[in-house]
Amino acid sequence: MKRIQLIFMAMLAAATATQAQQPLTHTQHGQLRTVINPAASLLRTGGEVSVIGRRQWVGLDGAPTVLWGSGHIGLQRSGATTGITLRHESMAVEKLTEASAFFAKSVRISETEYLGLSLNAGFSYMDGRFSQLDPQDPAFREDVRETDALVGFGVMLYRPERYYVGLSLPRLMLGNLGVGGGDNRYDFRNLYHLTAGALFHMGIDFQFRPSVLVTYSESLRPQAEASAMFYIKQVFGIGLNARSYGELAGMVQFNFSGLGLGYSYQFNPGSEPLNRRIGNTTHEIGLSYRFDRALGLL
Template identity: 80%
Template structure:
């Protein structure tokens, strides 16, 4: 029964998935921002390594699974960072892998504020084994294996340990600009992100961290989400994430010295047709390590 549901879901999604890749984002975007906007690495000049794993539709074989990884090192004398972002997504017979290297530089624009700029370049690879769905159906006879180069940029205005506002285009596909030529059955879409967050101290023992993420991809509906986390002595935090298309998530975070561990449980709140047939509960686990200093909340 699970296999049948996966095939049915894949058939329903193939028509739009070949046209455009819906951007999947993690609910812990207030903690791991570098994969969304590499300029955010400038707020962790000492260097950091972070990973997040996300499993959607728990209990269904072939359900969407996404992995994000990010690592960078800082050059304090230059006010710059350099690093690598990796993303791997899998759903049923489709696999999407992206990797890009980035360089970011900060400019001090006031006594307390900085403007950060980043550039990144890499590749995106799509592997779709659609012939496994139904070899007798002409629509699923051909597999898709395509690779496209990508470039991107990010800009971020921030005040360390207080707030940040950023805009990024981490995936600008060169194929969409007419570079490389050739026929393509798969449309790698450009993805835009608007991010913002702040940290408010509520006395000496409590902190409040709201954050917002708006994601836009061509030919697909924009998605917006807001998160709010409350922390006790910067060590333990709990919060809530709300998405514009009807999903909510409970979140928890532990900061132990240089190590940060986060978890979120996301679930649907609307009685949509897909929700009635598939358990859309999502688990997400994040782990980060900052070099040379304790984990910061912002």
């Protein structure tokens, strides 16, 4: 059994090292946006904390797991927000942890529209336990533990509770994290996100919220996805997410007294399960709390 686990972990490590995989992003980007673009915190100046967890390939030890977190408070008099974003990514024997502090400021450019800008700075820490795969096999490299500084920025054009369009570079590495030894196998630099969303009221009790996310990195394949959520009285929502590599996801969302709870079940209808106990499904749970307890879908 140990040998089988090592084989699977080696396959995951090889996929990371030799192929341009798709980025690990969450499907609930229409609801939890600050971890993608800190400028989106300006849409909720009352303050908010959020966390979202994603688990892929259920049943396989070492499968990709990501945890995002963010928290911010509003500086009402200056039309600004300040907060932190967190990310912990685990895949096979690799772990990547990032933490950043950000400041965002909005500028009113018309009677109803605003332009938001954000700056963030922090660090990334990579922990690669490659010797765990098979210490006797010279094909596996030595363990890697590296820390590097990162900076980033975000820009967002928005109209409160109507629409938003944003571009962010939350991770611009100042060094060469994970590329020690000159083989360029683990490159975490320069991650770009393009986001957009809108809210349409369909009568008094029904709302429709489409959103899109495009992600690009120098070391990963570009990925595009779109989501559509239908809400009843802004309290209960149900929707669908589709990605450019064939994944589909069903989503539900509950909002009450400032608390938001979301769940996503993602699968690829064109891929076969790895075996009876290891499927191609992904589970995702998101939780957020707004300090002002106000309802709001955008």
